[in-house]
Amino acid sequence: MIYDMKPEDIIGEYKEVTLQLYRSIARKILYTEIETPYPDGKLIVSTTDPDGVITHVNQSFIDMSGYMEEELVGAPHSILRHPDMPPAAFKDLWDTVKKGEKWQGFVKNLRKDGGYYWVKATVIPNVRNGKVVGYTSVRRKPSRTKVEECIKLYPTLF
């Protein structure tokens, strides 16, 4: 399940927007301009089922997203979708992994408290006995140069 964001969870001044997520889910997003730096030396890891519903998260995922594990497992991965991310990026991601290939890109993720963090994300299909049973997504610390490029590029892709 995925719920609208609640004002009591937000830290700092926020803006409000409604995002249309995958499978026509509409979600009210409350977001701030507060960035949480990516922690050195860590990897954020999650797995989803073939529909993008989270089946596993590691502690770094929990720490950086601000959600509890029980709020994340069973929720669509788009719980992290930030309004500044162009839908074209996620279409490219899904088109790529559905072909059985690895996708890599720079992503601005939304935290439960309305803040954000940048990651370099890699997503691969999990193939078991010749069948895709889900996807693994691993994020690592991005280069600031690449993030600055994305900050300029992404608004032009809407």
Add this chain to the structure above:
Amino acid sequence: MAFMFTVSPDFTPDHLSGWYIFNTWLQKQTGEGIHLEMYDDFNSQRQAIKDDKVDLIYANPFDAAMLVREKGFLPLVKADGTADEAIIAVNADNKVEDVAHLSPGVKVAYTDDPDVKMMGMIMLEPGDLDATNIVPVISDTYVLVAKHLLKGEADVGIFLAEAYDDLSSVIKKQLRILVRSQISVIHHALMIGPNLQHKREEIQQMLLNMNNEDKGQGVLKSLGFSGWGKVDDEEMEFMIDLMDTLVM
């Protein structure tokens, strides 16, 4: 005909004799002839794997993918409480405080340990560094990586965290850690090849029980392990998938 057992060449040299003791214990327990063959480098070990000479291997995570996907190996166990982590370190006198402040052309010392090099290169990415814009200083051992830093022959060193921690305090005082990975889920594993797989469950059970008996405990101590933990197929597949996301 004896089966062949080998250990990833990145094992801690202090425990070389431990692997021979372990192999003797394993032969007694299984009643099988098992020959332990230690290779000095990754290339010669990979050639032996390619030639289907290996039946049992304490494999590094990088090779585990190839062993499962191309050679039909299955996981048995991993050492309890251990994970492969890497460290990026510089000479203590180096002014650089953050990987992001390093520049292309930087001299990076590392060994041919594939998963440690991979983790290290990932930790250099925030500095816009990759294989195309660093100057590699290939070193045979982690002690030599440290020496290259001390002599100013390299700016940055990539270490297996365990090897860095084992350096003498005199050396460590002259070095400084920029980043220590905290990945937790990448680990070596003892794996079994197709010719021995009929004994998989039996061997796995023996290994899991090892720390419950006196002799077993002594053998584990000589390896520097407290015990073995089971690795099931899905855990291994998950680690391989994770490694796949990191290899670019």
